[in-house]
Amino acid sequence: MSSPRFPRSLSRRPTLFCLASSLWLSASFSSCTPCEPIGPLKPDPPPAVTTPPPPPKPTGPTEADARAFMDQTETQLRVMWSYAQRVQFAQNTNITTDTEQLNAQAQEQVMELVGKKIKEAAQFDNVQLPTELRRKFDLLKLAQDLPSPPDANERAELAQLAASMETSYGKAKYCPPRLKGGCLTLDDLSRTLSTSRNYDELLEAWTGWHDLAKTLRGSYVRYVVLANKGAQNAGYADVGAMWRSRYDMPEEAFAAETERLWEQVRPLYEMLHCYTRMRLRQTYGNRVPETGPIPAHLLGNMWAQEWGNIFPLVAQPGKSQGVSLKAKFQQKKTTPVELVKMGESFFKSVGFDPLPDTFWKRSMFVRPKDREVVCHASAWDITSRGDLRIKMCIELDDDNFRTVHHELGHDYYYWYYRDLPLLFQQGANDGFHEAIGDAIALSITPSYLQKIGLADPGTQVEDTTFLLHDALEHVAFLPFGKVLDQWRWEVFSGKIKPEEYNKRWWELRTKYQGVAPPIARTDADFDPGAKYHIPSNVPYARYFLARILEFQFHRALCQAAGFTGPLHKCSIYGNQAAGDKMKTMLQMGSSKPWPEALEAIAGTQKMDGAAMLDYYAPLITFLKDQTKSQKCGW
Numbered sequence: 001m002s003s004p005r006f007p008r009s010l011s012r013r014p015t016l017f018c019l020a021s022s023l024w025l026s027a028s029f030s031s032c033t034p035c036e037p038i039g040p041l042k043p044d045p046p047p048a049v050t051t052p053p054p055p056p057k058p059t060g061p062t063e064a065d066a067r068a069f070m071d072q073t074e075t076q077l078r079v080m081w082s083y084a085q086r087v088q089f090a091q092n093t094n095i096t097t098d099t100e101q102l103n104a105q106a107q108e109q110v111m112e113l114v115g116k117k118i119k120e121a122a123q124f125d126n127v128q129l130p131t132e133l134r135r136k137f138d139l140l141k142l143a144q145d146l147p148s149p150p151d152a153n154e155r156a157e158l159a160q161l162a163a164s165m166e167t168s169y170g171k172a173k174y175c176p177p178r179l180k181g182g183c184l185t186l187d188d189l190s191r192t193l194s195t196s197r198n199y200d201e202l203l204e205a206w207t208g209w210h211d212l213a214k215t216l217r218g219s220y221v222r223y224v225v226l227a228n229k230g231a232q233n234a235g236y237a238d239v240g241a242m243w244r245s246r247y248d249m250p251e252e253a254f255a256a257e258t259e260r261l262w263e264q265v266r267p268l269y270e271m272l273h274c275y276t277r278m279r280l281r282q283t284y285g286n287r288v289p290e291t292g293p294i295p296a297h298l299l300g301n302m303w304a305q306e307w308g309n310i311f312p313l314v315a316q317p318g319k320s321q322g323v324s325l326k327a328k329f330q331q332k333k334t335t336p337v338e339l340v341k342m343g344e345s346f347f348k349s350v351g352f353d354p355l356p357d358t359f360w361k362r363s364m365f366v367r368p369k370d371r372e373v374v375c376h377a378s379a380w381d382i383t384s385r386g387d388l389r390i391k392m393c394i395e396l397d398d399d400n401f402r403t404v405h406h407e408l409g410h411d412y413y414y415w416y417y418r419d420l421p422l423l424f425q426q427g428a429n430d431g432f433h434e435a436i437g438d439a440i441a442l443s444i445t446p447s448y449l450q451k452i453g454l455a456d457p458g459t460q461v462e463d464t465t466f467l468l469h470d471a472l473e474h475v476a477f478l479p480f481g482k483v484l485d486q487w488r489w490e491v492f493s494g495k496i497k498p499e500e501y502n503k504r505w506w507e508l509r510t511k512y513q514g515v516a517p518p519i520a521r522t523d524a525d526f527d528p529g530a531k532y533h534i535p536s537n538v539p540y541a542r543y544f545l546a547r548i549l550e551f552q553f554h555r556a557l558c559q560a561a562g563f564t565g566p567l568h569k570c571s572i573y574g575n576q577a578a579g580d581k582m583k584t585m586l587q588m589g590s591s592k593p594w595p596e597a598l599e600a601i602a603g604t605q606k607m608d609g610a611a612m613l614d615y616y617a618p619l620i621t622f623l624k625d626q627t628k629s630q631k632c633g634w
């Protein structure tokens, strides 16, 4: 690994001062003496009249200095990030004391280098730079999720905390006395949440997992203090303000933008909530209140964030339940690798490149039997030059089929911007990165499934059945996607104190999502920590934006494909024009402000929830009709 060198612009500074002084000295020779030794035998200077004085030069760093600094920074960051990514991938796919330690050290080195570069870059704050170069400096300031505290001991402590919270989460197991020493992983508990219809069994799985997060509370409180010191060192009020500054607009404007988008789609969410609650009462009776929030463990998901797993409970009785991929996968004895191949073949059908051979060799597709791993699905480019991988513990079901498309969307973004300068190798904003694969997955229509043999020919699926199932995933997610960072913004800003963390978590979740904890919670609990993105420090507003953007992308791609029917029936499978449109945007990376990238694909610079409402138009009519007699809201 290269050790950071002293920036050239700083080492050159004395020369610049000397030049400036010697200019001033044409009238007073002696003042240049600090620069050159003066001997008694020095010849006479040449006659001054023949050479006019050169034009004045700036005294501070120049554009050329800034460019040289940035070139060197990008080179060093590429080396460091590749190394840290490699270590993190090794740790994520094999958690041991040693890999955890190595990962913490690598993260610490990253923090140190980025923190140092941000500090040094400040010397160019007042230098006039071309837009593109200035953008790199702006992106450098925002280049880390976990900002580096200036004190070396605190930096090491923060890196250690971050690594240990992530591994604690990855290793956590619930060991109920009834199993006499046997333990349940998050996968096991999630399976119960998604399939069981027994209220008490669900409650045990929910409580078992959430109680495990208590142990993270102390670490999290300390991590907030240290990470905020890092953010302040980089010039932000706190970590939340730093995260909100990544959207090519003032941070307050971004908070308002998320609120605007939420207000656009809120009526649709409230209708879905109303209908779901009404139907759940048919299974769980009065344990689901008629007009209050829904108990959070009854929605088929550990965090009540996506509700597709309870579709059989809320589907219309007597109607076809649509296509079950899980059954089809079982019947066809599909393997996890085949599932990923199906995902790849969609991208290839719109003209994307095949995934590199190394992807198939280096990815992790299933939970290994012999070691601990972080199962949370993720996508990687270790070298930022196309060493693509995904890491998943694939289960053969509908959810995982979509997740594979989601992760491949990340990998294709990495792939198509891999030749850009390093700091432009990011999504136009982070919501874009999350929305690519999801937009593609919106093309997994019943007719597409028939085309690839995952649904029987002639299978008829009613629009409302298909859209209801779909909305339980997409629409149900919206308030959760918003709330998670809203809570975290308040935590980082100090608006809420550690003793109020859990209480405020549930206030926000109840307010936006209309869900409530199924049993009493106390200040000692730390329920936010039961969600991966909290202990692993991944900003979350991106997922909310992605839910809005994926529909906007889908609508634009369908238009590019010349599709004119109802939006939910469109699949861009096999359409090169749509693929080209998406590729154009992917290749831009973050080289331009995101509104320009959005314009390249969607012809507008504004994020807009209306595409989502278009897509669900038939469902909106259905839900209104079904809930006529209900008192909706909570």
Ligand SMILES: [Zn+2]
Residues within 6 Å of the ligand: 406, 407, 410, 433, 434
């Ligand atoms: Zn993602």
